[in-house]
Amino acid sequence: MTHVFHRHLRQEYPIAVAGDGPYLVDSRGKRYLDGSGGAAVSCLGHGHPAVVAAVREQVARLEYAHTSFMTSEPAEALADDLIAHAPAGLTHAYFVCGGSEGVEAALKMAVQYHAECGRPNKNRVIARWQSYHGNTLGALSAGGNRWRRAQFASLLIDVSHIGECYAYRGQRATGESLEAYGLRTADELDAEIRRVGADHVAAFIAEPVVGATLGAVTAAPGYFKRIREICDRHDVLLILDEVMCGMGRTGTLHACEQEGVNPDLEIVAKGLGAGYQPIGAVLVHGKVVEAMRAGSGFFQHGHTYLGHPVACAAALAVQKAIRSEGLLANVTALGERLDALLRQRLGGHRHVGDIRGRGFFRGIELVADRASKAPLPPADKTHARIKAAAMERGLLCYPAGGTVDGAQGDHVLLAPPFNVSMAHLEELVDKLAAAIEQVLPA
């Protein structure tokens, strides 16, 4: 009997014992193509020699120094590297251990920023339905997945939510262009800020490409530009959660580059350390840092493992590998090929409602009926059955339910390593199509 408190307590898990490029190997020797990099984490695949060497070297030299006493060379070097390639205006990196910790820190930074500027009542957050920002209480409060929130509602802070930008289901069927849909949904933010009172709103948080809850949904053209204008109009900080979609996943280092907007705070995590170490970061606008420097002089937050030297060394090696191996170009070029393969193989399937995404961040939404877009019955647990059928075939992908409203809907998320070849993508799509066809015969 296992003594690990696993995620599912009535399920047996294979034991992962090795990694080999885009494959994971279990204790029985079975190989699994890692088509989702876990949850969009392993952007370099497994066993990348330069990252392994960087981790070894750093742990032998200095494993840990508490950030209340000292900084470290890897933390300084990683911050320099991230800021050199960050969206305009971002000047500092605050290192944490993962996505949820990054979201917590960003929410507090926003509130403290306004307090330092003499606006202590500007302390509320607006977020979006059908978003995922993590499972700690602040991040869960910001998140918009009704199912994840429901059980812990009594513990959540009061965050208001506007609608998501999800054209497949939200765009009006007649007479509304994609652009008009984008502006209509973005304007919900203006209305909510006015309802709450601009004097009370500290920040708006959103994922540029929605990952876990919606399955790689990009915003309508112009949506984020309008969001930026609204935030500026009301002196509300724009927090972009790029934990899943950032650090190259969509073909540019930052997903927001493709939206033409710069955030005030940006959270990155998963691809930052590529799974070699747990690490995340909040990239912070100079005005936030300067307000704190001129005011109290410190950020009232912190955890024991902030800026962990081994994690920072790993993340720096990951960033260098992405550049030296030209991987963003691979993500862009092969991302298009992946999209084409998915459309070719699954585009005509009567239960495939939508194929979407950008770069190596792709989603497939499954429906009962393509014309009406009616979701499959939630009791069928289609997403879970596809995950199992794919694993049987030696493929890891990331299916989830609740795509429509937190309860109904199914999608499959794909996020392969940036350094895969066309042959790996063909294997991925073949195995995925077979798994989907097994669960949902065409």
Ligand SMILES: Cc1ncc(COP(=O)(O)O)c(C=O)c1O
């Ligand atoms: C967009 C987004 N934000 C935050 C998180 C939380 O990250 P973590 O699981 O590392 O705490 C996730 C995790 O999936 C995510 O996708």
